[in-house]
Amino acid sequence: EDKVVQSPxxxxxxxxxxxxxxxxxxxxxxxxLLWYKQEKKAPTFLFMLTSSGIEKKxxxxxxxxxxxxxxxxxxxxxxxxxxxxxxxxxxxxxxxYKYIFGTGTRLKVLx
Amino acid sequence: xxxxxxxxxxxxxxxxxxxxxxxxxxxTSNPNLYWYRQAAGRGLQLLFYSVxxxxxxxxxPQNLSASRxxxxxxxxxxxxxxxxxxxFYLCAWSVLTRYNEQFFxxxxxxxxx
Numbered sequence: 673e674d675k676v677v678q679s680p681x682x683x684x685x686x687x688x689x690x691x692x693x694x695x696x697x698x699x700x701x702x703x704x705l706l707w708y709k710q711e712k713k714a715p716t717f718l719f720m721l722t723s724s725g726i727e728k729k730x731x732x733x734x735x736x737x738x739x740x741x742x743x744x745x746x747x748x749x750x751x752x753x754x755x756x757x758x759x760x761x762x763x764x765x766x767x768x769y770k771y772i773f774g775t776g777t778r779l780k781v782l783x
Numbered sequence: 784x785x786x787x788x789x790x791x792x793x794x795x796x797x798x799x800x801x802x803x804x805x806x807x808x809x810x811t812s813n814p815n816l817y818w819y820r821q822a823a824g825r826g827l828q829l830l831f832y833s834v835x836x837x838x839x840x841x842x843x844p845q846n847l848s849a850s851r852x853x854x855x856x857x858x859x860x861x862x863x864x865x866x867x868x869x870x871f872y873l874c875a876w877s878v879l880t881r882y883n884e885q886f887f888x889x890x891x892x893x894x895x896x
Contacts, residue, residue, distance in 0.1 A: 704884075714887040714888060714889050714890045715873075717885075762827075764883045764885070769815045769832055769883075770829060773826050773829075776826055
């Protein structure tokens with residue numbers, strides 16, 4: 673059965689800290705891995721990763737994929753209270769049109 | 784640019800009542816469409832997806848159904864709501880490109896009493 677596992681489940685840090693969120697997966701026919709940020713509303717798209725070793729970066733957020741070890745990390749540097757959210761990881765598979773989601777990592781950034 | 788609409792934004796319904804949630808996408812044609820449910824503090828559960836008009840794939844057998852009467856319209860329905868149907872319902876779309884980014888609508892928060 674395809675699955676996506678995120679860790680840690682939750683995390684509390686102080687402003688200015690750097691955090692690393694993990695996403696591991698076991699799927700047949702991997703197509704791409706996606707990261708989303710969800711505050712108290714719908715998830716917003718952050719990154720899509722398809723190739724190993726190529727870092728995607730947007731401001732203080734960056735992400736990288738390792739297709740050999742089947743995981744991805746999302747880094748957030750110099751965290752701010754506005755980074756507080758649930759971060760979701762999803763894997764898209766070839767051959768179907770489905771996305772398999774992890775349960776998310778709840779990040780709380782304290783001022 | 785593409786936009787996705789969902790309505791209503793919030794809904795409070797009694798147990799046993801019917802349900803109809805609507806989702807429409809603008810700015811793209813022949814999208815793949817999805818319905819997800821997110822219970823409080825939980826992950827996203829895929830309910831239905833559709834790759835074309837009238838084509839519906841069900842992921843979780845339950846008292847919900849979906850229909851796609853038009854290319855960019857996706858409807859989630861129930862004849863009789865259960866307490867366990869409460870949750871945050873999200874519609875999403877993607878286009879069949881090589882890598883498939885997926886984007887979400889604003890969601891409908893359903894409370895069944």
